[in-house]
Amino acid sequence: MERTRFSISLTLILVSTLCIHSTFAQDYTRWNLPEGAKARIGKGFIREIAYSPDGTRLAVASSIGTWIYDAQTGEELDLLTGHTEYVRSVAFSPDGLGLASGSRDRTVRLWDARTGNHLHTLKGHTESILSVSFSPDGHMLASGSRDTTIRFWDARTGAHLQVLEGHRDEVNSVAFSPDGQILASGSEDTSVRLWEVRTGARLRMFEGHEREVNSVVFSPDGQTLASGSDDGTIRFWDARPGAHLQVLEGHIGYVKSVAFSPDGQTLASGGYGEIHLWDVRTSRHLRTLETHPWVVNSIAFSPDGQTLASSKNWDDTIHLWDIHTGDHLYTLAEHRSWTWSGVVFSPDGQTLVGRSWQEIRLWDANTGTHLRTLTGHTGDVWSVAFSPDGQTLVSRSWQEIRLWDANTGRDLHTRALPGHPDGNHIVSFSPDGMTSASKSWISEQDFTIRLWDEETGERLHTLEGHTGFVVNVVFSPDGKMLASRSQDETVRLWDVRTGTHLHTLEARMDWMRIWVPYGQALAFGPDGLTLANGGYDNIVRLWDVGTARNLHMLMGHTDTVRSVAFSQDGQTVASGGDPKDKTIRLWDAKTGTHLRTLDGHTGAVDSIVFSPDGFTLASGSRDQTVLLWELTPVSPEQKKTAGDINADGIVNIQDLVLVAANFGKHGQNVADVNSDGIVNIQDLTLVAGAIGDAAGAPSTWGSDLEVALTRDQVERWLYQARRVNLTDLAFQRGLLVLEQLLTTLTPKETTLLPNYPNPFNPETWLPYQLAKPAYVNISIYAADGKLIRTLELGYQSAGIYESRSRAAYWDGRNTLGEPVASGVYFYTLTAGDFTATRKMLIRK
Numbered sequence: 001m002e003r004t005r006f007s008i009s010l011t012l013i014l015v016s017t018l019c020i021h022s023t024f025a026q027d028y029t030r031w032n033l034p035e036g037a038k039a040r041i042g043k044g045f046i047r048e049i050a051y052s053p054d055g056t057r058l059a060v061a062s063s064i065g066t067w068i069y070d071a072q073t074g075e076e077l078d079l080l081t082g083h084t085e086y087v088r089s090v091a092f093s094p095d096g097l098g099l100a101s102g103s104r105d106r107t108v109r110l111w112d113a114r115t116g117n118h119l120h121t122l123k124g125h126t127e128s129i130l131s132v133s134f135s136p137d138g139h140m141l142a143s144g145s146r147d148t149t150i151r152f153w154d155a156r157t158g159a160h161l162q163v164l165e166g167h168r169d170e171v172n173s174v175a176f177s178p179d180g181q182i183l184a185s186g187s188e189d190t191s192v193r194l195w196e197v198r199t200g201a202r203l204r205m206f207e208g209h210e211r212e213v214n215s216v217v218f219s220p221d222g223q224t225l226a227s228g229s230d231d232g233t234i235r236f237w238d239a240r241p242g243a244h245l246q247v248l249e250g251h252i253g254y255v256k257s258v259a260f261s262p263d264g265q266t267l268a269s270g271g272y273g274e275i276h277l278w279d280v281r282t283s284r285h286l287r288t289l290e291t292h293p294w295v296v297n298s299i300a301f302s303p304d305g306q307t308l309a310s311s312k313n314w315d316d317t318i319h320l321w322d323i324h325t326g327d328h329l330y331t332l333a334e335h336r337s338w339t340w341s342g343v344v345f346s347p348d349g350q351t352l353v354g355r356s357w358q359e360i361r362l363w364d365a366n367t368g369t370h371l372r373t374l375t376g377h378t379g380d381v382w383s384v385a386f387s388p389d390g391q392t393l394v395s396r397s398w399q400e401i402r403l404w405d406a407n408t409g410r411d412l413h414t415r416a417l418p419g420h421p422d423g424n425h426i427v428s429f430s431p432d433g434m435t436s437a438s439k440s441w442i443s444e445q446d447f448t449i450r451l452w453d454e455e456t457g458e459r460l461h462t463l464e465g466h467t468g469f470v471v472n473v474v475f476s477p478d479g480k481m482l483a484s485r486s487q488d489e490t491v492r493l494w495d496v497r498t499g500t501h502l503h504t505l506e507a508r509m510d511w512m513r514i515w516v517p518y519g520q521a522l523a524f525g526p527d528g529l530t531l532a533n534g535g536y537d538n539i540v541r542l543w544d545v546g547t548a549r550n551l552h553m554l555m556g557h558t559d560t561v562r563s564v565a566f567s568q569d570g571q572t573v574a575s576g577g578d579p580k581d582k583t584i585r586l587w588d589a590k591t592g593t594h595l596r597t598l599d600g601h602t603g604a605v606d607s608i609v610f611s612p613d614g615f616t617l618a619s620g621s622r623d624q625t626v627l628l629w630e631l632t633p634v635s636p637e638q639k640k641t642a643g644d645i646n647a648d649g650i651v652n653i654q655d656l657v658l659v660a661a662n663f664g665k666h667g668q669n670v671a672d673v674n675s676d677g678i679v680n681i682q683d684l685t686l687v688a689g690a691i692g693d694a695a696g697a698p699s700t701w702g703s704d705l706e707v708a709l710t711r712d713q714v715e716r717w718l719y720q721a722r723r724v725n726l727t728d729l730a731f732q733r734g735l736l737v738l739e740q741l742l743t744t745l746t747p748k749e750t751t752l753l754p755n756y757p758n759p760f761n762p763e764t765w766l767p768y769q770l771a772k773p774a775y776v777n778i779s780i781y782a783a784d785g786k787l788i789r790t791l792e793l794g795y796q797s798a799g800i801y802e803s804r805s806r807a808a809y810w811d812g813r814n815t816l817g818e819p820v821a822s823g824v825y826f827y828t829l830t831a832g833d834f835t836a837t838r839k840m841l842i843r844k
Contacts, residue, residue, distance in 0.1 A: 029368035032081040034600025039368035042625035043067060046311040047088050048298040049318060053096040055303040058332065060318065061087040063623040064602055066101045074332045078116045082109055085602050089131045093138045098155065100141055102129030108143050110158060120158030124151055131173045136180040144171030150185055162200045166193060173215045177239065178222040186213030192227045192237065204242040208235055215257045219280065220264040228255030234269050246283045250276055256297045262305040266323065270296030275310055287326045343620040346406065347390040349611040352618055354626060355381040360395050365611065368628060372409045376402060385429065394429065430479035435496060437482055439470040449473055449484050451496060461499030465492055472520065476528040481545065483531055485522045491533050493545055503548035506541065507533055520563040520607050525589065526570045534561025540575045542589065552592030556674065557581050567610045574617060576605025584608060584619050597675055598629050643690030645671055651690040659684040681720040682731065689734030714742045718802060722756060742800045747771045752829040752836035753802065759843040762812035762819060766827055767802035774832035778808045781826045788814045788825065812842055
């Protein structure tokens with residue numbers, strides 16, 4: 001009877017929760033947004049969940065931060081952001097006042113659990129943090145990492161205390177014993193290890209699992225340790241003597257998480273497709289709570305032991321269960337994984353659409369409010385598109401196309417897709433919907449593209465030429481041209497009417513790093529005259545499609561470019577980066593100038609799209625969120641030539657000096673040419689590169705020399721620039737221009753300059769200046785005066801010999817070609833009657 005009243009009360013709470021929850025929907029979409037973003041769609045996927053000690057809150061480690069929920073009502077209370085990668089693990093301190101989060105960004109963060117304020121960032125691990133755990137007294141924190149180590153930290157100050165080493169592979173789980181004297185760790189090396197907390201000494205090692213250990217937990221009395229493994233078993237160990245007690249079998253696959261009930265009588269285990277409850281005393285299986293196709297990656301008991309919370313991957317939901325009956329109580333919060341790519345705006349810009357495996361979701365593009373979900377596809381939905389009038393939505397899966405009423409969500413029509421030999425294919429439609437292009441999905445046999453008449457279903461052409469599987473196909477805005485991007489590292493342009501191959505362009509695609517078809521690194525400009533494609537060399541290339549001429553190489557990303565898009569007016573190109581980058585960069589499509597960097601996703605940016613009015617950019621990421629960014633269009637009078645710091649319409653030495661005058665300044669600054677937040681030698685060199693062709697540089701200085709540059713200034717700039725050693729073409733161009741500038745400043749005297757780099761291993765450059773022509777050689781001596789090598793440089797004219805192409809080069813070898821040992825060496829320049837000696841150091 002008591003349980004019946006509890007269930008009725010809980011039902012009433014849940015009904016009210018569903019009503020209340022919608023009122024918060026618009027609020028959390030704006031919590032802790034990155035600068036420049038106006039809304040967030042989605043909450044990111046879940047890695048781990050933890051109850052607060054009083055049972056009132058749930059902390060959820062997600063791909064975008066740590067969410068805090070009211071455990072009774074489901075209300076979102078806070079989102080703690082600051083990690084730059086996925087949050088893998090989360091734990092409350094025993095008093096509930098503190099919270100720790102461990103991330104793939106290799107840091108642990110400590111938070112005030114009451115206010116959400118960030119307290120400390122703990123650094124030391126060299127790989128992802130996989131598990132965090134507080135000691136029972138709350139004074140210490142333990143973290144396990146993919147770098148195979150465990151680290152102890154002072155939980156109050158964040159100070160690093162100790163490193164525990166011994167595991168041969170990543171440490172997936174750490175747990176303190178109830179008395180705080182022992183730490184248990186489970187590893188991918190299949191072992192469970194116990195450590196003495198006071199000294200860090202290893203006490204014992206448990207072996208028996210056949211695959212990696214994912215989770216370890218002590219029973220409340222500290223007598224028993226449970227471990228769950230990818231071998232599908234749970235094992236009980238006697239924590240003190242170290243004896244193996246019992247094996248629990250029943251899971252059909254992995255066991256990802258294990259948890260004891262607060263009274264120690266029940267063990268819960270989550271694995272592939274199911275949650276099991278076990279009687280700890282008898283090891284008897286009690287019940288199965290759920291069977292489904294997804295892995296349960298985290299489980300946690302409420303402090304009163306009445307409820308179990310679980311999360312599962314892929315659909316990323318949190319479920320609460322009645323422990324005594326096995327009944328599913330409710331879904332507390334949804335972190336549904338919904339899109340990696342295919343984000344599109346409706347023609348009027350009011351609606352945003354994305355895919356969610358077999359679902360299609362529509363949101364209000366201004367507020368991020370969820371409008372409706374369209375279901376019916378039996379396979380994963382690969383792409384979605386609006387009809388030109390915005391009334392119909394077209395969705396494509398592997399085997400079918402569906403038409404939907406965009407206003408009501410009603411399913412209008414379903415038809416099968418035209419076939420490829422392997423049966424798996426992706427389809428793109430021409431803008432007028434009359435022609436479609438299909439390609440196989442990662443086929444090792446079929447590298448073709450097929451064009452189809454949508455009215456008759458007739459195959460029009462088979463486009464052959466690629467020698468690797470085709471990743472993307474995209475129609476030009478007028479539908480007359482098709483671009484295809486392939487694993488063979490080319491982009492091919494085709495005439496749609498005739499099927500004729502027009503041009504082959506460089507693609508730079510590493511198929512091992514592009515999980516097709518999700519990458520969208522290919523896009524036509526709105527006029528159809530320009531094509532953009534991204535590559536694994538971190539560069540966006542802009543092409544003239546008529547001549548196949550490369551217009552610009554947009555450089556700035558630090559990882560593979562996964563997505564590109566043009567604004568509706570064709571003035572701006574947006575590009576999204578891979579996981580090591582995660583940024584969105586905006587570029588001037590005419591000049592190739594970098595305009596702005598948008599930073600906020602914690603995963604690769606697989607999809608970007610501009611709204612029709614150009615005021616909003618939507619970005620879809622593998623962190624399973626979409627960010628809506630507010631854009632301020634740049635008027636023509638606001639635009640200026642790249643590198644024109646003083647906006648006088650010309651890039652010249654005055655702009656160089658303005659950059660130099662701002663060296664070291666942080667934040668927004670007109671002299672920060674590459675927009676990396678600081679004015680430095682890179683900005684100066686890029687400005688130099690914008691002055692003019694290197695060969696013509698001397699004639700461009702003119703009266704600008706009244707700025708009173710000195711040879712010493714330019715030498716310093718060159719020295720600093722060479723130390724950066726960037727291969728960026730614009731940067732290298734800047735180096736050449738600076739060298740040309742230096743040649744106009746005739747050396748007043750012959751000088752031997754410091755070698756670079758120094759110390760070095762194994763090569764270095766020996767720069768010098770000649771005030772007059774002379775026969776030149778450089779002799780290299782060991783510290784004891786022994787001659788090691790003589791570099792005969794021949795007769796040289798007066799000038800500057802400082803760049804790598806002009807300075808003397810030493811490869812660290814003696815006259816016999818043998819590498820010399822580490823140590824101090826001297827080099828002497830002889831030029832006519834001039835002699836000078838300097839010291840250098842080789843360090844191996």
